[in-house]
Amino acid sequence: MTSETKAPAGGSIVVVGGGISGLTTAIEAAEVGYEVYLLEKNSYLGGRVAQLNQYFPKLCPPTCGLEINFRRIKDNPRIKVLTLAEVEKVEGTPGNYTVSVRINPRFVNEKCTCCGACAEACGTELSDDYNFGMNTRKGAYLPFEMAFPARFVLSPQIIGTDDARKAKEACKYDAIDLEMKPKTFDLQAGAIVWATGWEPYDAKKIDNLGFGQYDNIITNMMMERLAAPNGPTKGKIVRPSDDAEPKSVAFVQCAGSRDENHLPYCSYICCMASLKQATYVRERYPDAEIHIFYIDLRAPGQRYEKFYKTIKEDAKVHFIKGKVAEVMEDPASKAVTVVAENAVTGEKMRQTVDLVVLATGMQPTAANAKLPADLKYNADGFIINDFEQGGMFAAGCANKPADVVSSNQNATGMALKAIQTLARK
Structure with a gap:
């Protein structure tokens, strides 16, 4: 693991989930001076809000709120964003956690300019889960126009096929790396906020x-x-x-x-x-x-x-x-x-x-796949916050059903709880 991804024990906050709750938690904590690692299992940030047409209270498109948050993240060196990231294990106690993280390959590196040549070269059409299977997308794709990070992705389904080779040959910027492998490493953190969101029932x-x-x-x-x-x-x-x-x-x-x-x-x-x-x-x-x-x-x-x-x-x-x-x-x-x-x-x-x-209905993501940490859940799979023990907290819809406004308010509170854990260390 490089020195860039190491954090002093107890000095950083890990936020799991890059939807609206995770974004808010990360930004609020970072903007008052704390180092934050924002982990997202998808290839982009934004979560369910990114899939909406409009959201309350102003009935504005998701670009309205997400664009501001993405800018705040880009401008804040204290926030390290890791997409295609999954937490495999959490060990430790409040103030001193070891978080084992797996980064799955994107097969596209930082040289990507989003020119789209790789997608044009692909012939394979795959079901588009971003649109709930109502259409198809190419094996090389940009999740959506405003995706952050602004970088294409190659589906693992085309790796080893002619489409992958054609996509690589079409890229003039040497941005496609078909040899990318999963990476695993540990992060040291003083507090963890689980903003793992929800799934449609x-x-x-x-x-x-x-x-x-x-x-x-x-x-x-x-x-x-x-x-x-x-x-x-x-x-x-x-x-x-x-x-x-x-x-x-x-x-x-x-x-x-x-x-x-x-x-x-x-x-x-x-x-x-x-x-x-x-x-x-x-x-x-x-x-x-x-x-x-x-x-x-x-x-x-x-x-x-x-x-x-x-x-x-x-x-x-x-x-x-x-x-x-x-x-x-x-x-x-x-x-x-x-x-x-x-x-x-x-x-x-x-x-x-x-x-x-x-x-x-809204079902917490953790209802179908329990998280690899010592957390308490209610009968419906929502994470129960143990404020007495502290250290790990659930924000937004990981904790209870909520709209965007309520999720933002709750996430701000959980950022404060995480900071209080570090302050007590």
Whole structure:
């Protein structure tokens, strides 16, 4: 390990996760004088926020907030960013941790200018997980236009193939290194903040809602990518089955949340996400009818309540209090019929629409893969902060369901907790 990556024991903070919570934690700690190592398993920073079309409270694109944070990181020599990084093991006690890190190969070095010649040379098309598999991308790719670091990536799937060779030959800057290997090393840290974020709940597990069975049923995060200008359809919201403009859309709330068979808790963000996405549809298609099926609509805070009231005044948006029991598809038209009991009138209703959006819940990343450290979790996989012991803390959605604003506030607090650990050392 080089001297550049060594830190004095107890003198640095390791932040695991480069989403909005991790970025905030790292920046807040570094800007008051602490050395921070920011580790991200993806090839880019930004996390889930980078995949959104717009986010609250200003309904601005993610570039709005991320660009400022990326600039602050670039300008701060105290922050060392390590992408494609995974923590393999954590040993030690508060004030003196050894963090074993593995860096997976990008196969592209710092000489990359993002010219795109490598992608043009590749013929292979791979499923694009950034867009939830709704399109494909080349084996050499830039994750998204504003990716930080601004550098292409070669998929491990093309290493050893003609495509990899062609990509290397196409690069005029000697930026492609097909011999890159994984690297492992240790970091010494006084405190660790786990900002490992969340994953959309797997909608295929919800048998009665038809995701994966019917083409025109998508998730709320898929809707974000459809609406995003850099998404698979360049911002055009269309039916996956035929790329037609939907004349009617149903939003199904609590898809997997508040359900003992799936996620027993409220995921906090889903109601507002669907109301926001209703505006996406209405802005693009003024005549489209929107149907929102809900158990309870939760708009936490005055600003969100005001937004909800504005949506309710739209005559084209219909709210139905009732849990969706089943969905059915017309094989000919690919239209989807949503079946629910209206809890207000008691009638069983059937609403046929062109597109269904499932408001799938927020599941902590650690629920499916426990982290390699001595951490406590609740029954749902969220990390429980032990402030008495200190040393390691969970920020943002690793700790509880939260929106961007709440995640930023929480991350600032966890940066302070990490600093207090070092100060006591």
